[in-house]
Amino acid sequence: MSVWKSTLGKLLTSILNAPARDKHFGNKLTTIDSMFRIIQIFLALITTFYALSADADVYNANNQAKSWGWSKQGVSIELTPLSPSQSMAFFIGRGFPLEQVSIIGLVCVFQGAIKNKSDSLVDYDLDQWQVSFQNHQVSILDREYWGAVWEKVGISKAVKVAFHWSLLPTKQYYAQGDYNWGMFIVGLKPGDVFDLNLTINRDQTPVNGEIQSMECGS
């Protein structure tokens, strides 16, 4: 990315510093020259924006909503924290009993989206991802974890089904153009800050990434 920045910086500088000459009209800056230079600057700015966004490995997708994202080689992951009231409201809407939905309000919930815009077959396994919180490894609470919890609590099958399909798949594979949405839940409290180390496999070759200082919704 720094190479891009440097190259585009030089490009922009060369456009701005180019002598305002026309080979037929001497030093007179013609209207065509002016327009051409404006187009050059416009294209350079667009290209800069395009390059910075396309090559970003880790980014804060939306400062106001505190979303976090990771993007590499055509694969992108975006995680937006949900507050306890947001996540509980979602599951109440899915038929969760009030006494059980409070469990969800105690943990760290993100709305996630994973997209494959690459030419490769992409897969991931949440068991390979690591959450670090104050120098400790913390569990990702996946579909299997919650399945066992709801089995103990004894809620209805319909509610369990809704919960299961609301979460990001524990393992998934994506062909070109495929994507998923789903909740991503970590065994931390609302407001906790953690680092996420993730791995996706691109044509069976691991690609690793890290998103630092992700904050659980509160």
Added chain:
Amino acid sequence: MRLLILFILTQMLSTALFAESREYQLTRVEGGMAPDFRLMDINENLYVLSDYQGNPVIVNFWATWCPPCRAEMPAMQRAWEQLEKEGVLMLAINVGEDEDAIFPFTAEYPVEFPLLMDLDSTVIQQWGVRGLPTTFIVDPDGMIVYRAVGGREWDHPKILEVILSLRQK
């Protein structure tokens, strides 16, 4: 400088076209025989997949609370308006919700293709689905031949062409 600008424009254009192309991309799969199912729709009509052998069938798994599922419904309806008369069936299987949940949805998203109910998620598990929405294209022999995870522009000419090409001659 002009060559450089031309190069940049070409790159931007090709990337834009590349990104857009994913909206109508179906993945060719050798998914084997489509698992048969017997499911009721929200109007209490019974649908049995094997009854439709001889015709291409689009099987979509969805839920009302799933944003990309909702987003692709209008495109599915537009596709249905073109495919129904060509002998293609479209079945949208809702996962885990009953008529009371689905009916209000149809007021917001008026669709005319059958909305089936997989209340206990037995069928979706038989089909090996991991996330919503996931859509399969079943050929007239009952074989799964295409798959799409996530929403698509189902009425895009390229998708329609792929589906219509499956019809038996």
